[in-house]
Amino acid sequence: MLAKIHIARKDLSLDEDAYRGLLRRVAGVASSRDLSDSQADAVLAELKRLGWKPKAATRAPAERADLRMVYALWGALHAGPLDREALRKWVQQRFSVSAPEFLKPAQTREAIEQLKAWQKRLKDPAR
Template sequence: MSTAPNNLTRLRYIKLIHVARRELRMDDDTYRLMLSGMVGLEGATSTADLSVPNLQRVLEQLKQLGFKPRPNKTGARPRANDEQAKKIRSLWLELHDLGAVRDPSEEALARFVKSMTRVSALQWLNVPQASRVIENLKQWQRRVTNMEVV
């Protein structure tokens, strides 16, 4: 059974190496030449021939060539989907359409909510906190639309 986690680790590294190759626009010949020239890989030209420590070396080499791994989004928190969260999101996007909000992203909204409530995510707001955010966004929207009328 000890080979299963090791095998999963190998597969993860191999996938990440292939992503790096694609993002670096490295053709097959260049990639195999890089592998064969690396110290400690005994001339291997394929990831299939490499152990986990050697796969780590290859990944480090690709990072030195400019590859920047991005965090996996599967661990991302699911969006709040209750009526108050939908209203908050809607007001936020309307303010963006009016030009009052530069960044319409969920992350920017979460930062705004945290600055008001000290709560890091919409789904963790209680009803009074969410109501306060909604009212604040409505007031902001009124100020912006009244400025356009003048």
């Protein structure tokens, strides 16, 4: 949270006096290192009220091994080029999120298990 506060301070171009004044006014402290979690939340809320907009975290799918596994299993199930739209629809139906990138870790593990089971059924149709 401290990192976010410092990023917001920089993005809003707050000088030292304005920043320290904000900390005193909102949380009653002189330094961000003295903030409790709830005070840090209040400071972030004030920075947002002043116009700071946090940038969305953008991690490429390749950075998440579990997500790469979902794509690999999907690709193995559907010979040919990876049909991302079909994968998105499948994820939407089962997990109510619009794309695999929005799956929570537990949901991603569940998706992997479902895709593995699907693969197994295709290999052994008698089951």
